[in-house]
Amino acid sequence: MKSLKFDNRFIAEMPGDPVIGPGVREVRAAAYSLVRPTPVSAPSLLAWSRETAGLLDLDASDLASPEFAQVFAGNALLPGMQPCAANYGGHQFGHWARQLGDGRAISLGELINRAGQRWELQLKGAGPTPYSRTADGRAVLRSSIREFLCSEAMHHLGVPTTRALSLVGTGDRVVRDMFYDGHPQAEAGAIVCRVAPSFLRFGNFELPASRGELALLRQLADFTIDRDFPEIGGDGEARYAQWFAQVCERTAVMVAHWMRVGFVHGVMNTDNMSILGLTIDYGPYGWIDDYDPDWTPNTTDMQGRRYRFGWQPKIAYWNLNRLAGALSPLFGNPQPLQEGLQRYREAYAGAEQDNIARKLGFAECLDQDIALMEDLQSLLQAGEMDMTIFFRALARIDGDEPSPQPFADAFYDETKRVAVAPLLSAWLQRYRQRLQSDPLDSVARVKRMNAANPRFVLRNYLAQQAIDRAEQGDASGIAELLEVMRRPYEEQPGREAYAARRPEWARDRAGCSMLSCSS
Numbered sequence: 001m002k003s004l005k006f007d008n009r010f011i012a013e014m015p016g017d018p019v020i021g022p023g024v025r026e027v028r029a030a031a032y033s034l035v036r037p038t039p040v041s042a043p044s045l046l047a048w049s050r051e052t053a054g055l056l057d058l059d060a061s062d063l064a065s066p067e068f069a070q071v072f073a074g075n076a077l078l079p080g081m082q083p084c085a086a087n088y089g090g091h092q093f094g095h096w097a098r099q100l101g102d103g104r105a106i107s108l109g110e111l112i113n114r115a116g117q118r119w120e121l122q123l124k125g126a127g128p129t130p131y132s133r134t135a136d137g138r139a140v141l142r143s144s145i146r147e148f149l150c151s152e153a154m155h156h157l158g159v160p161t162t163r164a165l166s167l168v169g170t171g172d173r174v175v176r177d178m179f180y181d182g183h184p185q186a187e188a189g190a191i192v193c194r195v196a197p198s199f200l201r202f203g204n205f206e207l208p209a210s211r212g213e214l215a216l217l218r219q220l221a222d223f224t225i226d227r228d229f230p231e232i233g234g235d236g237e238a239r240y241a242q243w244f245a246q247v248c249e250r251t252a253v254m255v256a257h258w259m260r261v262g263f264v265h266g267v268m269n270t271d272n273m274s275i276l277g278l279t280i281d282y283g284p285y286g287w288i289d290d291y292d293p294d295w296t297p298n299t300t301d302m303q304g305r306r307y308r309f310g311w312q313p314k315i316a317y318w319n320l321n322r323l324a325g326a327l328s329p330l331f332g333n334p335q336p337l338q339e340g341l342q343r344y345r346e347a348y349a350g351a352e353q354d355n356i357a358r359k360l361g362f363a364e365c366l367d368q369d370i371a372l373m374e375d376l377q378s379l380l381q382a383g384e385m386d387m388t389i390f391f392r393a394l395a396r397i398d399g400d401e402p403s404p405q406p407f408a409d410a411f412y413d414e415t416k417r418v419a420v421a422p423l424l425s426a427w428l429q430r431y432r433q434r435l436q437s438d439p440l441d442s443v444a445r446v447k448r449m450n451a452a453n454p455r456f457v458l459r460n461y462l463a464q465q466a467i468d469r470a471e472q473g474d475a476s477g478i479a480e481l482l483e484v485m486r487r488p489y490e491e492q493p494g495r496e497a498y499a500a501r502r503p504e505w506a507r508d509r510a511g512c513s514m515l516s517c518s519s
């Protein structure tokens, strides 16, 4: 492999744990612990993203070199790498969970590419760290495939996200009790290399604040602004205020994208909220098939459904309130934090209106369009209609004489189709009238809609099919699916099968509609 340039500012500038190596412990007054990945027995490269490799100035010959799989399995380090696990806490399912930290993620270093961009490389599943608590520090193949594919699919959909460089099989088995019901099984292990400008989370700030480690909190805030928000000027409180408002705004934009494409994160704990407003930690996430705002893929969350699709905007806001609480010692009075939270509400409302205008194909969102969209959503839910297929089909209707015909493929239940048919026709009449008063011509409208309503999303069952094949030893389904997900807004003739609604066999199947945190 070619030599790469690393500049590990987090380690150089932030205080670390004086104890080196693994061994579960409480780590106080330190932002990270130095710990090396634990080698695996037989690394094999199963999949990679050429776009993410490109960000790192890596090309096909680097990917093909035997060293690549060794490095990205954690068996070897490149010059300049300094592996560490970050220390953070978090609110999990609404409750403060104290110190969590990178229990199985190990950052390798901050790479500086030829364009001068900084990219942190992180292995997920690279072995125990001081933060592994009772767990093993490893990841299973099925979850690693899901993280690898979804990171890249989200990027191509235009959603802010951490990226994935590689998926390496370890050759080792990992024991997991998938549904925590007393049926542990040995599964294939794997490691994903994730890539982002920073993996800092709300929880990195919450932990020192919770312990009264105010010097560390301030140092981390200063560091983050300096390294990751260089556009922010000013000093003192005004600088922190601008930064917090930025975090609020980015979080709003990210969640609005999730709502646009039908993505359900599944575990929006504050330790899974990126300070950069990136989608991070792909675990029991899922994609909306039939439109249901109450759906969550996460079986661990079935009781309260806290992280259901329709609650994501308000949960993000709740999480930002926890971050505001953690940052409050940096402020003399809470006013700027209140203003930041207000920025979230405004930015989210603006982004939601933008979604409405783009998804429905209007030049802009008028007040009346909010009700038009809400009524449509009720209709989609009552009719058990596929969200992705419906919006894509909506661009194909005849604006002068809309018929429900283009939506035939969107229904999962014939009885419901018949039941909502009159409601759908009535809604289409309202929509037709609205289109007539809109300045966009039909060509511009279709273009606008097809750029906001994907034809292809990483449906849960599609990922599961790639997983089933990979678990039988054939990893080629991963690359095939990634290839489709590279151009989610294009028609891609010949690939209709990847746009099909969820088949019946997948309705209640593990991995398709039911996932747990066990990964």
Ligand code: AMP
Pocket: 100, 101, 102, 103, 104, 105, 131, 132, 133, 135, 136, 137, 138, 139, 267, 271, 272, 281, 283, 517, 519
């Ligand atoms: P998650 O729900 O995946 O975001 O994880 C919550 C916390 O548990 C984080 O601190 C993770 O690093 C840790 N964790 C999850 N799975 C493992 C594992 N297999 N080994 C060690 N730590 C883990």
Ligand code: MG
Pocket: 271, 272, 281
């Ligand atoms: Mg996490």
